[in-house]
Amino acid sequence: MTNISVLDPSASPLDYYGFELRRHREAAGLTQKEFGDVVNYTGSLVGQIETARKLPTDVFSERADAALGTGGLLSRLVALVLRSQLPAWFQQVAELEVRAVEICSFQTHMVHGLLQTGAYARAVLGTMDRSELDDRTAVRLARQRIFEKSEPPVFWLVLGEAALCQEIGGPETMRGQLAHLLAFEGNPRINIQILPFSAGTHAGLQGSYDLYRFASDPDIVYTEGYGMGHPTANPDTVKDCSLRYDHLQAAALSLRDSAGLIRHVMEERYGDQRDSDRHPVA
16 A cells, blocks of 8 residues: 655645645645646656645646646746745845845845846755756746746846856856846836946945835845855844945946946857857857
8 A cells, every 4th residue: 555645734825725736636636646747747746746745836736726626826926935944044045036016236246146047046945955956946037037927026126247157057047037127128116236446446345235114114225145144123223225226226237327337248249159150259
């Protein structure tokens, strides 16, 4: 007889998801294999998700909802599941992202996680640790759902020019990442300004940080170190970082000129640079 794990749905969002998936599947009178055939996944994968040993994906959840007639239950749950898989020290920050009405970010050398492509995120997360890389990449990308809300936050990013030149994941990944940034051109809720090398000394020399603003709560500043985050609502810190952000935006290129620089770097640095004999150019 097959040993069926008994899940405690209150143990975690992942356990709750698995419990609900099994409950609805069994109510439909389907075995794991039969259900897997319907949604085009293996019965083994269905079993792993039901026993909280594998993370569900958006696509799986959408297919499962359609097959089981759950009214979008699993698709709603999967966002909570993925957020719960973030490192414990970062989960509070993910909650800030969800609640904020405006996010102002300054990044010195790397594209912010909310605007990363899958390939870029995978390259970043795979540095020093390639374990469960697919799942960790999916978890990071799931944070970007905040832009799909009926009232998404306004996002401002001042990005150091170094981030355009730091080759993360190789030329193809960088070209895709920069093209992704250009895709937001003209979107009034996602605004990207490049702080050029020519800016010289600037207000952000102490490092990257994020500033979260809310409808009725105090602003919060977030900075990050190795494996730890530091959110604070200290009024003096918030005031100082807000002033610094104003100066960073003033020193950065305009939205239009920023897009022009991104496009230039994408084409000149990460384009298909080959000579007439089809040999790579040194």
